[in-house]
Amino acid sequence: MKKAILIVLAIALVALAAVYVRGLIAPAGRAHVVKGDLDGDGKVTQKDAQICLSIAIGKANATPRQRAAADVAPVGHPDGRVTAADAAVIRRMAAGVR
Numbered sequence: 001m002k003k004a005i006l007i008v009l010a011i012a013l014v015a016l017a018a019v020y021v022r023g024l025i026a027p028a029g030r031a032h033v034v035k036g037d038l039d040g041d042g043k044v045t046q047k048d049a050q051i052c053l054s055i056a057i058g059k060a061n062a063t064p065r066q067r068a069a070a071d072v073a074p075v076g077h078p079d080g081r082v083t084a085a086d087a088a089v090i091r092r093m094a095a096g097v098r
C-alpha cells in the first residue's frame with residue numbers, strides 16, 4: 001500500500017515537473033511577443049510589414065507567434081484578425097510614426 005502511494009506521488013511529481021518545464025519553454029502562443037515584429041529579430045521594420053501583408057492577403061501562412069505579433073489594428077483595440085490595416089500600422093511603426 002505504501003509502495004502504491006509512493007508510486008502515485010512519484011508520477012504526480014514527474015507530471016508537475018513536466019508542466020513547470022513546459023512553462024519555462026513556453027509554447028509560441030504564450031511566448032513574449034513584440035507587437036509588429038513578425039520575423040522575430042526583435043525590431044519592427046518594413047520587412048515585418050511586408051510579411052504581415054503577405055499573411056493578410058493569404059500569400060503566406062502565419063505561425064501563432066506571427067499572428068499575435070501582427071494583430072496591431074485598430075490601434076489600441078486589436079481585433080484578432082490579420083489584415084492590410086495591420087500591415088499599414090506596422091509600416092508606420094517601422095517608420096517611427098505611430
Ligand SMILES: [Ca+2]
Pocket residue numbers: 036037038039040041042043044045048
Ligand atoms: Ca522584425
